[in-house]
Amino acid sequence: MNNFATLRLLDRFAPLFRRAGIDYPMLRLILGMKLTMDTRRVPTVFAQSKVKEGKNYFIRSLWIYALYGLAVIPFLFIDDYFFQLSIIFGILMFILMTSMVSDFSSVLLDVRDRNMMMTKPVDQRTISTAKMLHITLYMSLLTIATTGIPLFVSLYVNGFGFFLLFLAELILLNFLILMMTALVYFAILQFFDGEKLKNVINFMQIALTLGIILGYQLVARSFQFTSLDVTFTPSWWQLFTPPVWFGALHEALLTGERSLFVLLLAALAVIVPVIAMILYVKMIPAFESSLHKLSTVEQGKEKRTNRLKQIFLRFIAPNQEERNFMNFSFAMMKNEREFKLKVYPQVGFTFVIPFLFMFTTSENGSFEALREGSSYYLFYFTLLVIPTVISMVKYSGAYKGSWIYAAMPLKDRMLIDRGLTKSVLVMFYLPAMLILTPVFIWIFSGRIWLDLVVIIATAILYAAICTLALNGKSLPFSQPFSVAQHQEGIKAFVMMLVIGGFCLIHVLFNNWAFGLEIYAVILLIAILIVWTLGFRKIRFDT
Amino acid sequence: MERQEVIRLEHVTKRFGDKLVLEDIDLSVYEGDIIGYIGPNGAGKSTTVKMMLGLVDGYEGNIFIFGENLKNQDHTYKRRIGYVPENAELYDSLTAQEYLAFIAGLYGLEEGSARVKAHRLMMKFEIDHAMHARLSSFSKGMRQKVLIISSLLHNPNVLFLDEPLSGLDANSMLIVREILAQLSAQGKTIFYSSHIMDIVEKISNRIVLISGGHIAADGTFDELKEQNQKGSLQDIFNSLTGFSQHKEIAEDFVAIVQEEPA
Numbered sequence: 189m190n191n192f193a194t195l196r197l198l199d200r201f202a203p204l205f206r207r208a209g210i211d212y213p214m215l216r217l218i219l220g221m222k223l224t225m226d227t228r229r230v231p232t233v234f235a236q237s238k239v240k241e242g243k244n245y246f247i248r249s250l251w252i253y254a255l256y257g258l259a260v261i262p263f264l265f266i267d268d269y270f271f272q273l274s275i276i277f278g279i280l281m282f283i284l285m286t287s288m289v290s291d292f293s294s295v296l297l298d299v300r301d302r303n304m305m306m307t308k309p310v311d312q313r314t315i316s317t318a319k320m321l322h323i324t325l326y327m328s329l330l331t332i333a334t335t336g337i338p339l340f341v342s343l344y345v346n347g348f349g350f351f352l353l354f355l356a357e358l359i360l361l362n363f364l365i366l367m368m369t370a371l372v373y374f375a376i377l378q379f380f381d382g383e384k385l386k387n388v389i390n391f392m393q394i395a396l397t398l399g400i401i402l403g404y405q406l407v408a409r410s411f412q413f414t415s416l417d418v419t420f421t422p423s424w425w426q427l428f429t430p431p432v433w434f435g436a437l438h439e440a441l442l443t444g445e446r447s448l449f450v451l452l453l454a455a456l457a458v459i460v461p462v463i464a465m466i467l468y469v470k471m472i473p474a475f476e477s478s479l480h481k482l483s484t485v486e487q488g489k490e491k492r493t494n495r496l497k498q499i500f501l502r503f504i505a506p507n508q509e510e511r512n513f514m515n516f517s518f519a520m521m522k523n524e525r526e527f528k529l530k531v532y533p534q535v536g537f538t539f540v541i542p543f544l545f546m547f548t549t550s551e552n553g554s555f556e557a558l559r560e561g562s563s564y565y566l567f568y569f570t571l572l573v574i575p576t577v578i579s580m581v582k583y584s585g586a587y588k589g590s591w592i593y594a595a596m597p598l599k600d601r602m603l604i605d606r607g608l609t610k611s612v613l614v615m616f617y618l619p620a621m622l623i624l625t626p627v628f629i630w631i632f633s634g635r636i637w638l639d640l641v642v643i644i645a646t647a648i649l650y651a652a653i654c655t656l657a658l659n660g661k662s663l664p665f666s667q668p669f670s671v672a673q674h675q676e677g678i679k680a681f682v683m684m685l686v687i688g689g690f691c692l693i694h695v696l697f698n699n700w701a702f703g704l705e706i707y708a709v710i711l712l713i714a715i716l717i718v719w720t721l722g723f724r725k726i727r728f729d730t
Numbered sequence: 731m732e733r734q735e736v737i738r739l740e741h742v743t744k745r746f747g748d749k750l751v752l753e754d755i756d757l758s759v760y761e762g763d764i765i766g767y768i769g770p771n772g773a774g775k776s777t778t779v780k781m782m783l784g785l786v787d788g789y790e791g792n793i794f795i796f797g798e799n800l801k802n803q804d805h806t807y808k809r810r811i812g813y814v815p816e817n818a819e820l821y822d823s824l825t826a827q828e829y830l831a832f833i834a835g836l837y838g839l840e841e842g843s844a845r846v847k848a849h850r851l852m853m854k855f856e857i858d859h860a861m862h863a864r865l866s867s868f869s870k871g872m873r874q875k876v877l878i879i880s881s882l883l884h885n886p887n888v889l890f891l892d893e894p895l896s897g898l899d900a901n902s903m904l905i906v907r908e909i910l911a912q913l914s915a916q917g918k919t920i921f922y923s924s925h926i927m928d929i930v931e932k933i934s935n936r937i938v939l940i941s942g943g944h945i946a947a948d949g950t951f952d953e954l955k956e957q958n959q960k961g962s963l964q965d966i967f968n969s970l971t972g973f974s975q976h977k978e979i980a981e982d983f984v985a986i987v988q989e990e991p992a
């Protein structure tokens with residue numbers, strides 16, 4: 189339990205921790221326990237409880253980040269430090285920050301540990317540091333996986349100085365991301381309470397994710413492209429875009445740039461992470477003690493049943509048992525804190541990405557050109573939310589409640605999966621559809637109505653496919669959350685590529701007369717088959 | 731010899747949101763006391779214990795443990811406290827041995843001797859065969875035993891036990907009951923809540939009944955009997971919590987269960 193390579197590495201820094209007033213043996217003990225738990229999968233109600241000494245699932249899922257990281261490599265060959273590093277850090281910050289916000293928020297805001305360890309004579313600071321190190325460890329692994337190959341390439345292409353500086357900046361970036369996220373949550377915890385607090389956290393997650401996307405746009409806009417040259421155009425908002433700071437730091441140190449503004453940006457790259465860290469360390473005790481707010485449950489008010497909603501549900505799920513599972517899924521998804529923490533950032537994406545792309549493409553042309561064009565295929569981006577949500581629904585903080593599946597006289601297993609899939613569509617896809625469809629019709633006019641119908645039909649088909657591919661036999665809300673379920677992100681990622689496939693087919697059919705009508709019919713038949721026979725197949729396999 | 735005061739609650743009031751759970755509670759606990767803390771479900775027993783352990787903040791009034799106000803204490807006072815939480819919540823994916831080693835570590839015990847001690851205690855509870863099995867495979871009673879062991883490994887002065895007997899079989903209950911009695915004879919202070927009235931009646935040297943946010947009764951079993959003119963703690967409990975119609979309620983309940991759906 190306490191012989192992990194990571195811990196032995198950490199041992200070398202023991203004196204440092206001691207000096208910071210942290211009880212090192214205790215810290216090691218707690219981290220060891222966490223790492224042990226990460227290698228284990230808690231057996232579900234139905235699985236045998238064999239102690240399977242597994243690998244760390246998180247580590248096994250890192251290869252995908254190595255793939256993401258390849259995106260950075262082409263930029264290493266550009267001959268302009270400022271530009272190339274701003275873009276590289278833009279990409280890296282995007283990857284790391286989204287992962288931080290959606291995967292590690294729940295670890296950061298964990299209250300279970302508090303209940304377990306607060307009753308023991310352990311210093312609060314030590315518990316928090318252990319938590320922080322736990323996240324840092326995974327963030328570092330993520331960073332190494334993402335940047336390992338680019339770092340090596342840079343060593344050959346850009347030289348040793350560049351490589352070292354890049355490495356140092358990566359460390360600073362990690363600090364920055366970690367501390368920024370923690371400080372944002374800290375601020376929220378200070379100002380809000382009760383149910384509102386939980387909503388604000390989810391809202392903030394969406395905002396953070398959107399902020400990252402927007403920030404990335406700003407980075408690209410910091411540079412002017414003239415035939416062969418890239419020039420930097422200073423602007424006040426660069427003071428708030430960290431990727432540009434890192435670009436400036438490189439520029440300042442490696443080319444000896446002396447412009448005051450660039451020096452200021454470069455200084456920010458170093459100073460802000462350090463200040464954030466000092467602030468964080470100072471605030472740890474207050475942060476932890478305000479976490480208790482999260483465990484306070486407010487008295488529930490009776491919710492009035494919405495008749496319209498009832499009628500709608502009756503329409504899409506005539507079978508009462510299936511409807512029952514839908515309502516159950518709604519309630520679970522609405523109340524599950526960790527689920528929301530992981531899913532909501534993605535929900536933000538769904539709404540914004542189509543417009544972001546339109547915005548970028550319409551840069552070069554007029555609004556008229558956009559309306560005439562075929563940017564409405566961007567509606568396919570709304571499908572992104574489906575695999576993200578579906579890959580998460582088998583987890584729950586209250587997974588132990590899943591004994592009910594075994595104890596209930598269930599007529600048909602299929603109804604569980606179908607009810608669940610429908611509820612995901614209604615809860616996460618329907619709102620996007622209702623809001624975006626009118627907007628799209630407004631932009632592109634009525635000519636695209638059949639295209640939108642096709643895309644929405646695709647969503648319905650795709651949701652079923654996602655359930656089959658991502659969840660297979662696992663029952664909804666029946667497995668505990670852990671850092672390890674990171675692998676889900678990858679499966680979901682692969683499923684996202686499938687969306688591209690659908691889009692391609694759509695484009696192809698659109699080239700023929702009546703192609704779209706034919707495709708719509710094909711989709712309809714496919715929906716009927718997959719939603720009946722496909723779901724039935726799960727049942728037979730179990 | 732004057733017995734030391736170990737715990738003192740002064741005007742403690744606790745709200746969750748706008749729901750008042752405890753109102754103006756005053757309570758002193760002395761060394762060697764075995765306090766049976768009883769009350770209906772949701773009376774605030776667990777909340778009281780959690781406040782004393784620093785798990786629940788945001789209360790009015792003051793709590794003193796070992797003579798020090800909790801608000802001014804750091805974590806060190808917990809070295810002398812053992813705690814069994816009510817929901818048998820523990821790190822499920824660890825084995826019993828790993829869990830106990832971890833808890834022992836948190837209490838700063840030396841690893842080797844703690845391991846031996848844990849094993850010997852598990853033998854006494856006859857669960858040593860499951861030493862290396864995951865806690866998630868343990869039955870409720872087995873988990874409870876692990877928790878009881880984990881609360882005693884460091885030989886604490888004060889024990890907070892929140893429904894420590896739940897899930898235990900009759901024999902194990904007898905053992906735990908005897909353990910509590912003997913620990914208290916050694917001068918340990920035990921503060922436990924339970925719903926098993928005849929056990930509370932037999933082992934507590936003081937019974938505190940909490941109901942409606944207030945202390946409804948406080949004294950030895952004999953004192954309570956005298957005050958309430960009742961023969962058993964069950965009867966005292968019923969009368970103090972204003973409860974007499976269990977028959978009628980049960981009849982109604984069964985009638986509702988048997989109703990045909992309209």
Ligand SMILES: Nc1ncnc2c1ncn2[C@@H]1O[C@H](COP(=O)(O)OP(=O)(O)O)[C@@H](O)[C@H]1O
Nearest residue numbers: 483484485746751770771772773774775776777
């Ligand atoms: N975290 C919480 N948030 C809101 N209300 C709570 C919380 N914990 C307990 N309560 C409420 O406080 C009251 C007392 O609970 P508790 O102390 O657990 O009772 P018991 O005496 O059965 O142990 C209950 O009404 C419960 O609903």
Ligand SMILES: [Mg+2]
Nearest residue numbers: 775776777816
């Ligand atoms: Mg309780």
